[in-house]
Amino acid sequence: MRIFLSSTTYDLYDVRAFVIHELEKDGHEVVYHENATFPVHFGHSHDECLEAVKKCDVVVCIVDRRYGGRYKGIGAPYITNQTIEIRQHDESGRVLNKEITIPVEQLSISWCELITAFEHKMPVMTFARKRMLDEKETRRRNQNVTDFLPAYVENNRVFDFVDWITKQQRSNWVAAFDSIVDLRSMLLRWSAAVKNEFVVNREAKDDVHSRASHIAILVEGELDRKFVRGLVQKLNLPNFFAISTGGGSTLVHALRAMIEPQHDQAYDKLIVLADADLIGRFSLLQERLKSESKVHLVFASPALEAWMTAGLDPAFYTANNGRISRKEFDQRFGKKARLELDSLIANYDIEVARKLVPEFDRFITLISGDENGV
Template sequence: MNIFISSTIFDLIDLRAEIFHHLIQTGFTVRLSEIDSSDFELFPDKSAIETCLENLRRSDYVIFIIDKRYGNTVENLGYPKLSVTHLEYLEAKKNSKPILFYIRDKTYGEYKVYKSNPNGFKPNWIHEKEFGIFSLISTHGESSDKTDNNWIIPFRNSIDIKASLEKKLKIPYLKMNLARKIAEGEIPILEAQMITNIEGNDVVLKSEFTNTSEYTIFIKSFGYKDELKSKDFELLAPKERKHISQIWSLPQIGQIISSFIIVEYSTYDGITVTSEYQTNARLNAASAIIYGIDLKTRKFKIESPVEISFDN
């Protein structure tokens, strides 16, 4: 997941760098114009402002950090009389980007005083030439679209922002990490096979599941769909197998016998995998059993990491 950080730069350069390193250590990629190692892209055919806007468009999330500076307006470059940060905010809204909007607590306090008494307001923290910042805050906080995320998150220092980001981006991070693990084969997947034979007038359907990964998994549910019951975690170590069997009366030639099996298990880091399999078997004209097991659905769910306690 790619994140764009928007703020004035020179007064917040240390804070921006700290947030950048925190996010990349968490697993995100970040677009930050002043750090060469970031994912910020350069476009030789675009101006500096258009380059920033294009990087924002290519990002999944936008973080705004508002302090005491609004920034210079850029109307002399053919844009509205707004700062670059304000332009980036409008572009994020135009492109329906998820936004996290952080404001220094002192700035937010003065905004609320200004809003309640604009004519009698005397600034203490914000310089008069930076009053455009109140317009940006108002644009975000007073959105008339109730479906918008117009939360304002005050902060005192970078520690506050990092703590908030860990909470606000937890689910997007987990989803991103899950997608990566699936793509790179890090999620343990059971290998299913079926072994069937005839015993007298019965057919024995034996379905076997092997943990082919390098990780132990924690089985939560295992059984035929109509008889499924949850149970305490059961460990299945790498290369270990678990099987389930059914006995059917010998079918007529060409008749198909079938059943559904549910296997649900968790990984150590809290990813739950629920798979549904269908078994099929039929007797052919040569009195031989033709059989197979097919995966019908496989679903992934992000849950809390597995907790294990041991008795003495």
């Protein structure tokens, strides 16, 4: 069965990796945007996600503390303002029903993914962190407080999103989980049930992959993730997920989480790809990493933009002695290049870049699984 995984990323990178591992181990094909083979047709990335939803059989949604980025695609006729009725308490404690409307420009990407799923009558299973659900009740009891700031959840719209799910005519059950352990238990029970009850009416049943080797790549930002995805696609390498963590300090935190024992089976190799100025931040983990044979740290000097330049314009890279920062990259290719990186990668010369940049050569060796003989 083909399952689309919908959730925010920065707060759930470890949970997503774990869910992907468990579902694939159980025989499903999981579609997720971190995957280097995620379908790209050079449209807006948000619209690519909506198109990917339509090609799946089921959607699994995970909700925690973050609301996620606003949807900024070109739109679809069914993506409109969303109106729901919520139960709230007034100042005297009476329970009241109130109708609220969420403007389309405030809808998150995950919200639009689920709108797409419901519009196309697809089954949806939602798992939500119990701490968030408890705080939702606190919010509803203080709905009249306009400047209400939740202690755990990042944005009050998360509560509206969950209430919207529960108001759907079908697939409106939200399963609460406390930890990875009980999420795994619920996920496997659901997977067994859905395999027995849901018939995949699709000719391409052979597309469902068996468990294969997985490589997880942690990167700093979305541009880095696009670059890695482009490389993997050019090399035609399967079973990758590149996780954009949102910054240097978050990258270190992500690594700490991913090397915890409960996530060990989620990947066969874990590569951290960062700019050279972050080397010092990983110093406290050096002793721990000595025993982690599956973990590899790779640093681009002075920045990943140097690697990008080496394969796009080797002469410019050589003329600058490889000292290409974000500033030099933007000057050479223009700031729009960051938005058009998917198409630029089509002209990227991997072999030339490998000859120019030893650390890039090491990175390609790691992801291609050719450590024993390049």
